[in-house]
Amino acid sequence: MRLSKLIISLLAFGLAALLCLVVAYFSVRIIEDSSAAEVRKELDLAGLNWAEADSDGLQIFLAGTAPNEAARFDALSAAGRVVDAARVLDQMDVADTVKLASPRFSVEILRNDAGISLIGLVPASTDREALLERVRDVVEPGEKVSDLLEVAHFDTPEGWDNALRFGLRALEDLPRSKVSVGAGVVKITAMTDSEAMRRKMESDLARRAGDEVKLTLDLSAPRPVISPFTLRFLIEDGVARFDACSAGTEEGRDRILAAANAAGMEGKATCRIGLGIPSKTWPQAAEMAIGALAEIGGGNVTFSDADISLLAREGTEQAVFDRVVGELENALPPVFALTAVLPVPPEQGEQGPPEFVATLSPEGAVQMSGRVAGELERQTAESYAKARFGSGSVRMSARVAEGLPDTWSVRVLAGLEALAQLSNGAVTVRPDTVEITGDTGRQEASDTIAQLMAEKLGEGADFDLDITYLKKLDLSLGLPSPEECEAGIVEIIGDRKISFEPGASTFDSSAKDILDDIAELLRKCEDIPLEISGHTDSQGRESMNQQLSQERAQAVLDALRDRRVLTASYRAVGYGEERPVADNGSASGREANRRIEFRLIRPDPSEAAEGEGNEADAAAEQNEETQGDEQN
Structure with missing residues (x-):
C-alpha cells in the first residue's frame, strides 16, 4: 500500500516536471519568435530591408549584406532597441567599397x-x-x-x-x-x-x-607706338589690298577691314593695333576714304597721321573724281586734311620714262643703275648705299641725266632707305611713282616702308609696294639656315644609319628613331631645297640597283611627309651603285655604300655664271639702247 502511494507520488511529480518542460519549451519558442518578429519589424521601419533576423533561444542573429559600415551599425542599433544588445549576434557582411575616383590634379x-x-x-x-x-x-x-x-x-x-x-x-x-x-x-x-x-x-x-x-x-605684347600712324589701301586692276594698315583698337581694326572687304578685298589682311592714333575718328575716316576709292574704281589712298593723299586711277572721269572727292572732303572729320590727285596721262614718245633701279640680292650685293640728277647726287646715293649695305657690296652704274624731276634725288634716297628694310628685293624710281618689291623676315616691314615713303615723298606722291613676308627670313623665330639644317642632319645621323630590309625599300626596326629625329629638325627648317639620295653597293644588276635606290630615297621622303615635314622643295633621287664611298670588294665597304644621304640643292656654278653673264649683257644692251635714244 505504501509502495503504491510512493509510485503514484513519483508519477505525479514526473508528470508535473514534464508539463513544466513542455510549458517552458513553448514559452521559449514564443519568446524567440516574438523577439525575432519584433526585430524584423524594427529593421523594416528603419528601412533596413536587406537585413535578416533569426533567433536561437534568447539570442538574435542578424544576417545579410550591408551596403556600408554605417548601415551595418544602424541594423545593430535597431535590434538593440527591441532586445538586450547582449543577445544580438552580428553575422552581417559589408559590400565592397567602390574605389574612389581620382581627383583632377x-x-x-x-x-x-x-x-x-x-x-x-x-x-x-x-x-x-x-x-x-x-x-x-x-x-x-x-x-x-x-x-x-x-x-x-x-x-x-x-x-x-x-x-x-x-x-x-x-x-x-x-x-x-x-x-x-x-x-x-x-x-x-x-x-x-x-x-x-x-x-x-x-x-x-x-x-x-x-x-x-x-x-x-x-x-x-605691349601695343607699339606707331609714328606716323599710317594706312595705305590700293585698288589696282580690280584687286584691292593693303600695303599698310594701322588701328588704335580692335573695334577700329574690324571696321577698317570690313570697309576694305566691301571695297573688294579678298582673303585675310592684317592691321596693326598700336598707340599714336591722331583721332578717335580714324576708323570712320578710313572707312570713308576706302569707300571713296572704291567708288572711283581704282588708285590708292594713303593716311599719314591726319594727312590723307588720294591718287585716283588714271583715266577716271573728271566729273566722277570731282563729285567723289567733294563728298569725301565734306564728310571727313575736321582733323583730317585731304589732298586728291587725278593723274594726267603722260605724252607717249619714242623714249620711255627715266628710271633709277637698285637691286638687293639675297647675299647682300647691291646693284644701282639707271639715271641720277647729277654727279653730286650719284656720289650721295653711292655713299648712302655703302653706309647701309657695306662698301664691298655696292656697285654703282647709274649715269647722270638732265631733265629729271626736282624730287628725283629725294625719291632715290627714300627708295634706298626702303630697300634696307628688306632681305632682298628691288626699288624702281620713275617720275610718277616708286615701286618697291622684295622679301623680308619682318612682318611689320610693309607698314614701316609705307610710313617711310609717305613721310619722305610728301602728300599726293604715288608708290607701289609688293612686300612678301617669309618665315625662313625671320630672325626673331630662331629658324636655322639651310646650311645649319644640312649640318644638323649630319650631326643627328652621326654613326647611325637609315637601314632597310635586304633587297627592299621597307625600313627595318632601327630606322624609326633616326627618322623621327631628322623630321623634328626639318620641321624647323621650312622649305629648304633638299635632295634625298639613295645609294647601293655593286652587287646585282645595275638597273635593279638604280631602281632600288630610287625606291628607298622615295620611302624616306614619304616617311618625312608622314611626320608633317613640308617636302614641296625636296626631291628623291636614286643613284644606284654609281657613287661608292668605299670598296665594294669587302663586306664593310658594301655596307658603307648602301646608304641614304641628305644635301642642299645648290645652283650649278656654271649656270650661275652664265646667268650673271646674261644679266650683264642685258644691262649693257639696255645702256647702249638708252644712249642711242639720246643720240637720236
Whole structure:
C-alpha cells in the first residue's frame, strides 16, 4: 500500500516536471519568435530591408549584406532597441567599397615681380621638394616662392610629369605669366616685351611642346607706338589690298577691314593695333576714304597721321573724281586734311620714262643703275648705299641725266632707305611713282616702308609696294639656315644609319628613331631645297640597283611627309651603285655604300655664271639702247 502511494507520488511529480518542460519549451519558442518578429519589424521601419533576423533561444542573429559600415551599425542599433544588445549576434557582411575616383590634379603657377606662387593639387608621388627647388632657381634675388599646394594619395595620371616639366621650363622665359598645368595639358597666359618676342616665344613653345603636351597659348605684347600712324589701301586692276594698315583698337581694326572687304578685298589682311592714333575718328575716316576709292574704281589712298593723299586711277572721269572727292572732303572729320590727285596721262614718245633701279640680292650685293640728277647726287646715293649695305657690296652704274624731276634725288634716297628694310628685293624710281618689291623676315616691314615713303615723298606722291613676308627670313623665330639644317642632319645621323630590309625599300626596326629625329629638325627648317639620295653597293644588276635606290630615297621622303615635314622643295633621287664611298670588294665597304644621304640643292656654278653673264649683257644692251635714244 505504501509502495503504491510512493509510485503514484513519483508519477505525479514526473508528470508535473514534464508539463513544466513542455510549458517552458513553448514559452521559449514564443519568446524567440516574438523577439525575432519584433526585430524584423524594427529593421523594416528603419528601412533596413536587406537585413535578416533569426533567433536561437534568447539570442538574435542578424544576417545579410550591408551596403556600408554605417548601415551595418544602424541594423545593430535597431535590434538593440527591441532586445538586450547582449543577445544580438552580428553575422552581417559589408559590400565592397567602390574605389574612389581620382581627383583632377592641376597646378596654377603665377609669376610676377614679387615672386612665384604655386596653387593646386598634386599627386603624392610628385617630388615636392625638387619642384620647389626648381622654382627657386627661376626667381630673382629678393623674390619669394609661395607654396600653396595640396597633396592627394592617388595614382599619377598619364602625362602629368611631362606637362609639369614643360610648364616649369616655360616659366623660366616668361617673367610675367600664369602657367596652368594639368595631365598632359598646359595653358600659358603671359605678357612679352615686344611683338617680335611674342612671335618668337609662340614658335619656341609650340616647337618645344611637340606631341606630348597639348598647349594653349595666350601671349600678348605691349601695343607699339606707331609714328606716323599710317594706312595705305590700293585698288589696282580690280584687286584691292593693303600695303599698310594701322588701328588704335580692335573695334577700329574690324571696321577698317570690313570697309576694305566691301571695297573688294579678298582673303585675310592684317592691321596693326598700336598707340599714336591722331583721332578717335580714324576708323570712320578710313572707312570713308576706302569707300571713296572704291567708288572711283581704282588708285590708292594713303593716311599719314591726319594727312590723307588720294591718287585716283588714271583715266577716271573728271566729273566722277570731282563729285567723289567733294563728298569725301565734306564728310571727313575736321582733323583730317585731304589732298586728291587725278593723274594726267603722260605724252607717249619714242623714249620711255627715266628710271633709277637698285637691286638687293639675297647675299647682300647691291646693284644701282639707271639715271641720277647729277654727279653730286650719284656720289650721295653711292655713299648712302655703302653706309647701309657695306662698301664691298655696292656697285654703282647709274649715269647722270638732265631733265629729271626736282624730287628725283629725294625719291632715290627714300627708295634706298626702303630697300634696307628688306632681305632682298628691288626699288624702281620713275617720275610718277616708286615701286618697291622684295622679301623680308619682318612682318611689320610693309607698314614701316609705307610710313617711310609717305613721310619722305610728301602728300599726293604715288608708290607701289609688293612686300612678301617669309618665315625662313625671320630672325626673331630662331629658324636655322639651310646650311645649319644640312649640318644638323649630319650631326643627328652621326654613326647611325637609315637601314632597310635586304633587297627592299621597307625600313627595318632601327630606322624609326633616326627618322623621327631628322623630321623634328626639318620641321624647323621650312622649305629648304633638299635632295634625298639613295645609294647601293655593286652587287646585282645595275638597273635593279638604280631602281632600288630610287625606291628607298622615295620611302624616306614619304616617311618625312608622314611626320608633317613640308617636302614641296625636296626631291628623291636614286643613284644606284654609281657613287661608292668605299670598296665594294669587302663586306664593310658594301655596307658603307648602301646608304641614304641628305644635301642642299645648290645652283650649278656654271649656270650661275652664265646667268650673271646674261644679266650683264642685258644691262649693257639696255645702256647702249638708252644712249642711242639720246643720240637720236
